[in-house]
Amino acid sequence: MKVLVTGGMGYIGSHTCIALHEAGITPVIYDNLSNSSIRVLDQLEKITQQRFDFVEGDINDSAKLAKTMVEHSIEAVFHFAALKAVGESAEQPLRYYQNNVSATTTMLLTMAEVGIKAIIFSSSATVYGDPKYLPIDETHPISSTNPYGWTKVMVEQILEDNCKANQDNLAIALRYFNPVGAHPSGLLGESPNGIPNNLMPFIAQTAVGRREFINIFGNDYDTADGTGVRDYIHIMDLATGHVAAFLAHQKDAGFLAYNLGTGEGYSVLEVINAFEKSSNKQVPYKFAPRRAGDIACNYADASLAKQKLNWTATLDLQAMTDDSWNWQSKYPNGLE
Numbered sequence: 001m002k003v004l005v006t007g008g009m010g011y012i013g014s015h016t017c018i019a020l021h022e023a024g025i026t027p028v029i030y031d032n033l034s035n036s037s038i039r040v041l042d043q044l045e046k047i048t049q050q051r052f053d054f055v056e057g058d059i060n061d062s063a064k065l066a067k068t069m070v071e072h073s074i075e076a077v078f079h080f081a082a083l084k085a086v087g088e089s090a091e092q093p094l095r096y097y098q099n100n101v102s103a104t105t106t107m108l109l110t111m112a113e114v115g116i117k118a119i120i121f122s123s124s125a126t127v128y129g130d131p132k133y134l135p136i137d138e139t140h141p142i143s144s145t146n147p148y149g150w151t152k153v154m155v156e157q158i159l160e161d162n163c164k165a166n167q168d169n170l171a172i173a174l175r176y177f178n179p180v181g182a183h184p185s186g187l188l189g190e191s192p193n194g195i196p197n198n199l200m201p202f203i204a205q206t207a208v209g210r211r212e213f214i215n216i217f218g219n220d221y222d223t224a225d226g227t228g229v230r231d232y233i234h235i236m237d238l239a240t241g242h243v244a245a246f247l248a249h250q251k252d253a254g255f256l257a258y259n260l261g262t263g264e265g266y267s268v269l270e271v272i273n274a275f276e277k278s279s280n281k282q283v284p285y286k287f288a289p290r291r292a293g294d295i296a297c298n299y300a301d302a303s304l305a306k307q308k309l310n311w312t313a314t315l316d317l318q319a320m321t322d323d324s325w326n327w328q329s330k331y332p333n334g335l336e
């Protein structure tokens, strides 16, 4: 079986291609390389001994998408392609709505045109807005605090409406908590452009000497050590979560949403400590004032995925920082 992986050259999409391949599903990668390197394809080949088909294209390009889907007899779409920087989305909201929402609608129309009925969508825990309770389950109210988050809320709504109108369609929204880590081979990982938005790549770049120190925003939260607590999930667990969701629901229809997280929270200081252990290096940090909009704690109720998909995260914080360091030390500047 062949599936289209939009954004498959990016961080999460590329690792999911490995998990798909391991499950006997053939990924065909479709990516415009706006936030990824062509070298990912070589790394995937080194890991899987398989050269995946790759089409350089934009999901706005309906003709190219349709041609790719038909030529490869695609049966489902794993849709990762999106812009993902929260801060940037506040500065350039239209670019985000265009790329993440309009282009996804274009792609859904193209899928309908060629008869593809199943989509697995990269959603995010950001659709829960400010948590009203913890742990967050899938029935938690949906909201957002920024345009990026609204693009995820809107696409989920579009998918749900489309499934209501076309009752043989399947859409699974996977709401990721905080994906971190790298493939255990150290050949593939996250290499953000510019200053990282997320904690783990920032720590990794500091440990490897690319950055002087880390700012920890807030050490007076109501948590065990005063720093913010988040639910981090190893990228390979996240990748197998996609395969589990698809295989569990392959023959089903309708709109479904699942949290993908570990259900456990780690504080910023705990992550830094684990990283120091993995790297055997000191990771300098300074405390800075809280950032507006940040919250003390956020973690998933991951029980629905366990129950319905027979999937749970298996890799702990030390595995996350070990693999992150392995990748970062092998490729200090990413793949560029």
Ligand SMILES: NC(=O)c1ccc[n+]([C@@H]2O[C@H](COP(=O)([O-])OP(=O)(O)OC[C@H]3O[C@@H](n4cnc5c(N)ncnc54)[C@H](O)[C@@H]3O)[C@@H](O)[C@H]2O)c1
Binding pocket: 006, 007, 008, 009, 010, 011, 012, 013, 030, 031, 032, 033, 034, 035, 036, 057, 058, 059, 060, 079, 080, 081, 082, 083, 084, 099, 103, 122, 123, 124, 125, 176, 177, 178, 179, 198
């Ligand atoms: N990384 C996270 O922390 C996180 C958390 C929650 C949700 N997500 C979502 O998961 C998905 C993948 O995230 P990622 O971290 O791998 O990001 P990424 O930037 O590494 O990967 C996205 C890929 O999509 C491609 N792309 C973007 N727009 C495109 C378009 N119009 N046409 C074709 N290709 C396009 C980029 O070139 C890139 O390779 C995104 O939808 C993101 O919003 C990510």
